[in-house]
Amino acid sequence: MADTDRDLVLQTAALARLQLDEREAQHLGPQFEAILRQFRQLEGVDVGDAEPTTGATGVRDVLRADEVRPSLEPGVVLANAPHRVGDFYAVPKTVGGPD
Amino acid sequence: MSAEFERDGTAWISASTGTRWVPVIGLEVHAQLATQSKLFCACEVRFGAPPNTLTCPICTGQPGTLPVLNATAVELAVRVALAVGAEVAAESKFDRKNYFYCDIPKNFQISQFDRPYCTGGGIQLPSGRFVRLTRIHIEEDAGKAIHDRGDETLVDLNRAGVALIESVSEADMESPEEAVEYLEALKEIIRYVGAGEADMEKGQLRCDVNVSVRPQGEPWRTKVEIKNLNSFRNAREALEYEIPRQIEAYESGDETRFPRQETRLFDVRAGVTRTMRSKEGASDYRYFAEPDLPPLALSESFVERQRGLLCELPEARRRRYREELGLSEYDARVLTAVREVADWFEAAARLSGRPKETANWIANDVLGGLADPKIEATSIDELPLKPFDLAELIALVAEGTLHSTGAREVMGEMLRTGAAPRALVAERGLEQVEDEGRLEVWCREALEGREQVVADVRAGRIKALGAAVGPVMKASAGKANPRRVREILLRIIGEDE
Known part of the structure; x- marks a missing residue:
């Protein structure tokens, strides 16, 4: 497996918060490459005349009025939380997330 | 900071090398829009509510739910765009910005990536500089993670999904003072057009600063991002710390100390910035078009209607x-x-x-x-x-x-x-006493026994007159016209000469 494949696998795994060991990375590398190869076929399609699009349905501007409706009770939203402190979700200490 | 700098205009002159260093500053400002409900669901927007009382299946990211865009949020966002002279895009779209953090229940934030609703425009600073805006986009807020209560991080999702606009400026500013002016001007505009309260204490206006330094006239160097500055003062102090820090690092000649592309946090208590993490590239966020929201096409008549609602800025x-x-x-x-x-x-x-x-x-x-x-x-x-x-x-x-x-x-x-x-x-009974006769009696009484005042005034020290005006005002219970009193006093002193 080329180093770039391996790096791509490890980078993707890191972004997905997955821990892969070297053996797993070796195993997944060729699979990754096969998937990417499949998609690269699209690069061969001539799209010179096609208008860029932002959606396939043609639907536009689905808006709702700015009206408040009742929220859920904390007991309901927190019912499936693995761990809670009072009416807060509680998670292992993590300081400083992304934007 | 050990080294000393003299500031001359926007330049920081190093005492040891004499180099004129100029900062390059750009700001990203998040402002909350004044909507009643959240951006994509009908949960109420309210500051200070008990934790997790303003959430629903949509803003907590439950499977099978669909977001629907708040029309008022779009109107308010467009008003800000028009107020800063930005160009409103005829069509824009929403994207998912993917990352894992406890305050973002869906594991992605709905934002706008490559097709924001407006681009361009700018803000005139009172001190003279025009700061260009790159873009403004609409996005949802994250929840709140609380780290200082006990051994765990506590999460409140009331704020998750609240409507924001993020204004991204060009790196046109060159001093902490200009950065603060820009923030003040932007806050003022948001409030003037009624798009938001922009109250920093309530977290309705938050800013990230991008800053680098370079010797005057030289190309830009590596920029550092300082995140989550929640007051104008924090923004200024963070820059006043970070600018000399970067200059010193370059002047040390030690390449391992040179600024690298990273995100830093400002520690308010210590007054310093600290490394938080190395910066993600845009690709790390794996942006892709939000499949659950159709594109936003703003008609000219919609935009013009919002323009009509603008007031003089x-x-x-x-x-x-x-x-x-x-x-x-x-x-x-x-x-x-x-x-x-x-x-x-x-x-x-x-x-x-x-x-x-x-x-x-x-x-x-x-x-x-x-x-x-x-x-x-x-x-x-x-x-x-x-x-x-x-x-x-x-x-x-x-x-x-x-x-x-x-x-x-x-x-x-x-x-x-x-x-x-x-x-x-x-x-x-506050009408002024206009009766000349009464005024003159009071004036003559005031001058009695005040020979020094008379002498001083005759010698040209007109200021001394005040010592006689006071007693007249007192005698009139404040109802005499002080200007008229002075005229009469001067006339009397003149007559008796």
Whole structure:
């Protein structure tokens, strides 16, 4: 497996918060490459005349009025939380997330 | 910081090398839009509610739910865009910005990546610089993670999904002072167009700063991002720490210390910035089009309707107040800081026909009344005193019925009760004494036994006259016109010479 494949696998795994060991990375590398190869076929399609699009349905501007409706009770939203402190979700200490 | 710098304009001159270092600063500002409900669901937006009481299946990211865009959020966002002269895109779209953090329940934030709703425009700073805007986009807020209560991080999702706009400036600023001016101007615009309160204490305006330094005239160097600055003061202090830190790192010659592309956090207590993590590239966020939201196509008529709702913006008002009404820069600034105050001033100035006096009364007394806990008013429109009454009071002074001391007293009462000034003047017997005979008697009495005053005035020390004016004002219970008193005193001293 080329180093770039391996790096791509490890980078993707890191972004997905997955821990892969070297053996797993070796195993997944060729699979990754096969998937990417499949998609690269699209690069061969001539799209010179096609208008860029932002959606396939043609639907536009689905808006709702700015009206408040009742929220859920904390007991309901927190019912499936693995761990809670009072009416807060509680998670292992993590300081400083992304934007 | 050990090294010393002398500042000259925007340059920081190193004492050890003499190099003129110039900062390069750009800002990303998140502002909360003044909607009743969240951006994509009907949960109420309310600051300070008990934790996790304002959430629903949509804003907590439950499977099978679909977001629907809040029309008011779009209107408010467009108003800000028009106010800063940005170009509103005929079509824009939403994207998912993917990352894992406990405050983002869906594991992605709905934002706008490559097709924001507006681009361009800019903000004129009072000190002269024009700061260009790259873009503004609409996005949802994250929840709140609390780290300082116990061993765990606590998460409140009330804020998750609240409507924000993020304004991204070009790196056009060169000093901490300009960065603060920009923030103030942007805040003012957001408030003026009614798009949001932009109250930093409530987290409604938050900013990230991008900053690098370079020797004057040289190309840009690596920029550092400082995140989550939640007051103007924090923004200034973070820059005042970070700029010399970067310069020192370069001047050390030690390449391992050179600034690298990273995100830093400002530690408010210690007054320093610290490395948080190395910066993600855009690709790390794996942006892709939000499949659950159709594109947003804003018609020209929609945009024009929003344009029609814009008022005259603060910078334009200040210019008009200076140039057409003859107000000082300071007064213009005080009057325009809050839109309601500016509107109130204009109403009173139109009625009185005396803009300068009107401005003085508002700056010195009316705004003071707002700060008085005995007068329960949080905005100028809630005061018992109305623009018409201030205009009346100014007229009473101008026509000579009321002198300035009496006017102050009347103003105090008007602020508390909203009583009409003419009625108050009559009720309290505050009309100025115009009777020349009585004024002259008081003046002659005041000069008796004050030979030194007479001598001083005759010797040309006119200032000494004040010692005789006081007793006359006292004798008249404040009802004499001080200008007239001075004239009479001078005449008497002159006669007896």
